[in-house]
Amino acid sequence: xxxxxxxxxxxxxxxxxxxxxxxxxxxxxxxxxxxxxxxxxxxxxxxxxxxxxxxxxxxxxxxxxxxxxxxxxxxxxxxxxxxxxxxxxxxxxxxxxxxxxxxxxxxxxxxxxxxxxxxxxxxxxxxxxxxxxxxxxxxxxxxxxxxxxxxxxxxxxxxxxxxxxxxxxxxxxxxxxxxxxx
Numbered sequence: 001x002x003x004x005x006x007x008x009x010x011x012x013x014x015x016x017x018x019x020x021x022x023x024x025x026x027x028x029x030x031x032x033x034x035x036x037x038x039x040x041x042x043x044x045x046x047x048x049x050x051x052x053x054x055x056x057x058x059x060x061x062x063x064x065x066x067x068x069x070x071x072x073x074x075x076x077x078x079x080x081x082x083x084x085x086x087x088x089x090x091x092x093x094x095x096x097x098x099x100x101x102x103x104x105x106x107x108x109x110x111x112x113x114x115x116x117x118x119x120x121x122x123x124x125x126x127x128x129x130x131x132x133x134x135x136x137x138x139x140x141x142x143x144x145x146x147x148x149x150x151x152x153x154x155x156x157x158x159x160x161x162x163x164x165x166x167x168x169x170x171x172x173x174x175x176x177x178x179x180x181x182x
Contacts, residue, residue, distance in 0.1 A: 002056070002065045002170065014064055020172040030171040033089065033163055035182070042171055051169055051178035054121050058175065065175045071119040071126045072156055074102045074110070080119065082126070083154025087168050087177075094142035095157040103149045110134045110145035118156060120179065129179060130165060139164035 002014060014020050019031045019040050027041030039046045056065040070085035081102045096110065106114070112135030119126035132141040142159035162168075169178035 002067075002172065014172055017172070028171060029173040030169065032167055032169045033087075034167040042169070047169065047178075049167075049180050051167075051180045052120075052127060053169075053176045053178045056175040056177065065172075068120065068177050069122045069126070070129075070156060071121075072096065072098055072102060072154060073117045073119075074098065074104060074106075075115050076117070077102050077104065080117070080126075081154040082122070083156075085118065085120065085155070086157045087162055088157045089160050089163065091157065091159050092143045092161065094145040094159045094161075095148075095155070096145055097148040097150050097153050097155040099151050099154065100149055102154075103147060106147055107149060108147060110147045114145075116145070118158070120177075130162065 002017075019038065020029045022029075022040050025041065027043050030042040032039040032042070032046055054068060056068065058064075059066050067084035067086070069082065071080035071082040073080040081098045083097070110116070114134040115131065116134060117131040118129050120129045121127055130140055132138050134141070134145055140161050142161045165182060167180040167182060169176070169180070171178070
């Protein structure tokens, strides 16, 4: 949907996203992912409810929005590691990159029983989004968690399991991402 050029996905710019180019009616450019499907165009009716929003920054070149900021804490380790998150609709496994202080010696995969907490937003304004215990079989828990330990980047690709607990909104016009718990 947005901010994918940094991952060498040059065809993922807003000008190539058909969900952001629907015309007609009183709607903002954007979409909502929900159990009923993809709602194209944002209206007063489909944005009702308990969405929590994060305002995205603009990329320096102004062509797209910056990635969604997030913070990750494993087993309650503080401070959390902060970087970015990708809500992925196409994979069942989570991909996570954290610094050694968060990984606590884990390498390759996150061991079953590890507590994972993901907050959305920047460090000072982050709000808790969701948490789970690796391998617990819960509806938002990914089928596996592939772990990379690195000091240069913090990143989490949620897997599609996040969508079992939340409707996700992207406002391509205003640069907002919203999460509505179900």
